[in-house]
Amino acid sequence: MFVIESWVINDDSPAPVSSEAVLEILRSRIDSGRLETWLSSSSGRALAFVTNTERAMVMRLEGEGDPGEHAADPGAQGASDGFVLSHGQDDEYPDEDTVPLREAFRLVEHIVRAGSWPADARWVVDR
Template structure:
């Protein structure tokens, strides 16, 4: 069975391209946190400040998961506003540029895993 993904609002886009289009719309509307849930019970969480994004992949609710990283980055960035209004700041090494995040998300949705060339940290 191919893994399918549903957004936290119940939307079930037909393709990775449709998910990316919805993500772009949500970001443009100021919805900076998105959670996707797969038919296998996995979660893909995306939190952005419109320039960088934290991309996390979790096997289940208790899983510490794994996330995209920028190994050479220094400093930190704020403006990661969660759905509950909390405004977070993350080290830049634990986030990626938004364009890279969208590439990674597209690959996870299509292939079930991050692209082989994406820097990735396993937090388990």
């Protein structure tokens, strides 16, 4: 039997979010100043999205305590700040460890729909 994984946004409604709706929800959260979003899956996995409105850190974790893996932009130069977490911490990341916002949206939509990185995505395993 094939079971479809569902995802919910941790601090919103407990109702599952569809891949069709997740980008609209992320955009709305960004517009309201909520730059950090965590999603949890029905299989216990987590997906983190933190943005500075130009680039985003996208991380996928297999469960609690997993260092996970994150989207990457190999060869990107420099660093960007303004990644504000929900508790107010303002982080800076090397640009090679984040992706442009449009790419981050594509990655999140695909993970929510298929449960995995797109075949052409670049990511770093932190385990």
